[in-house]
Amino acid sequence: MSRQVVSSNGVPIPFTDELFAPMPDSTPLAGDAAALRRRFAEDGVVLLRGFLDRRAVLDLRAAYLSAFPDGLLAPGSTPEEGIFSGRSPGGLPAHGVRGHPAHAFVRDPRFTAFADQPALTGLAAALLGGPVERLPRGILRHFHAGTLAASRAHTDHAYMTRGSDRVLTMWIPVGDCPVETGGLVYLEGSHRETAERFARARLARDRAHDPRPISHDLRATALAVGRRWLWHDYEAGDVTVHGPHLVHASLDTVTDAMRVSVDLRFILRGEKADNRWMKEWAGDDGA
Numbered sequence: 001m002s003r004q005v006v007s008s009n010g011v012p013i014p015f016t017d018e019l020f021a022p023m024p025d026s027t028p029l030a031g032d033a034a035a036l037r038r039r040f041a042e043d044g045v046v047l048l049r050g051f052l053d054r055r056a057v058l059d060l061r062a063a064y065l066s067a068f069p070d071g072l073l074a075p076g077s078t079p080e081e082g083i084f085s086g087r088s089p090g091g092l093p094a095h096g097v098r099g100h101p102a103h104a105f106v107r108d109p110r111f112t113a114f115a116d117q118p119a120l121t122g123l124a125a126a127l128l129g130g131p132v133e134r135l136p137r138g139i140l141r142h143f144h145a146g147t148l149a150a151s152r153a154h155t156d157h158a159y160m161t162r163g164s165d166r167v168l169t170m171w172i173p174v175g176d177c178p179v180e181t182g183g184l185v186y187l188e189g190s191h192r193e194t195a196e197r198f199a200r201a202r203l204a205r206d207r208a209h210d211p212r213p214i215s216h217d218l219r220a221t222a223l224a225v226g227r228r229w230l231w232h233d234y235e236a237g238d239v240t241v242h243g244p245h246l247v248h249a250s251l252d253t254v255t256d257a258m259r260v261s262v263d264l265r266f267i268l269r270g271e272k273a274d275n276r277w278m279k280e281w282a283g284d285d286g287a
Contacts, residue, residue: 006179007252009206009216010148013229015179019222021188023047023230023240033126040127044191044246047232047239052119052172054237060114061174061236061260064140067101068092074256082175082258084144095142096283102140106281111138115264120170120239124266127168127241131269135167137277137287139263140174143182143253150182150250152213153201153221155190156265157244159212159287163274167267171240174260178233182253184240184261185218185229190247193225198247200224218249 003015013019026046029035040046058080065072065079069089077083093099105111115138124132143149156169177183198214201224205215215221222229229249232238242248253259267273276287 008150008218008249011217013219019228020231021228023232037127045186045240045242050237051239052237057174057236063110064105064260083256084258094283103282106138106140128268132266133269135265135273135277136279137281139281141261144258145254148252150252152216153218153247153249154213155245155247160274164271165244166271167244167265169242170264172262173234173238174262176235177259179231181255181257182251182259183234184248184250185231187247188227188230190227191243191245197225
């Protein structure tokens with residue numbers, strides 16, 4: 001795929017310097033909690049390359065994709081490689097709904113052990129400045145080429161309005177995830193914008209019934225506030241952490257390799273959490 005143009009939810013967006021910029025790398029700050037907090041407050045997001053053990057991340061990918069019936073993986077592909085066959089197995093319910101492998105997987109002890117590993121809890125505590133708790137609603141997302149489905153431009157706060165905003169999200173690619181595989185992109189400095197500034201972008205959206213997403217059109221969203229989308233060619237082991245008011249979205253998956261990722265939320269202990277996030281995720285839970 002040429003990076004002259006990428007897309008999100010099937011809507012093209014030119015991959016130009018006007019609309020995209022490389023995400024700043026916060027990896028050198030990983031051992032300095034105060035410096036990492038300052039970067040997080042300034043940018044609304046930190047990228048830590050190789051923060052997790054690559055083998056552990058790839059093992060999680062293999063375990064999840066092994067749970068699918070025959071037909072999802074291309075002939076000769078291992079679950080770790082996760083090469084899409086071009087067709088989804090029949091008979092499965094919608095992603096994340098009871099009976100789908102993702103629904104069972106986020107309830108599996110392997111997923112819980114991965115989500116609760118000390119490295120992630122410690123990172124959350126460093127960024128929030130105190131002891132933290134992980135919200136039980138950990139999400140596993142899975143996209144493959146041809147679906148033209150991606151996360152719309154949104155803030156997490158729009159989905160977590162019944163609790164404290166002293167909460168953060170960790171996005172973990174479960175496998176290598178370059179731009180073409182549909183990684184997360186962040187709207188530079190958007191945590192400092194008012195909601196009213198995005199009014200123009202909201203005119204171009206495909207979910208008029210749902211006020212939470214800003215737009216499925218990332219070009220319109222960027223131009224509405226004159227800000228760029230921050231991107232990175234993620235590798236297994238990378239972690240990004242973002243705050244609740246930073247606008248973010250994802251790009252379409254167009255590679256043979258499928259995109260699998262995990263979203264985890266942490267809150268400062270003692271803060272009120274949105275009760276919709278206090279139970280395990282299901283694809284049809286409406287939260």
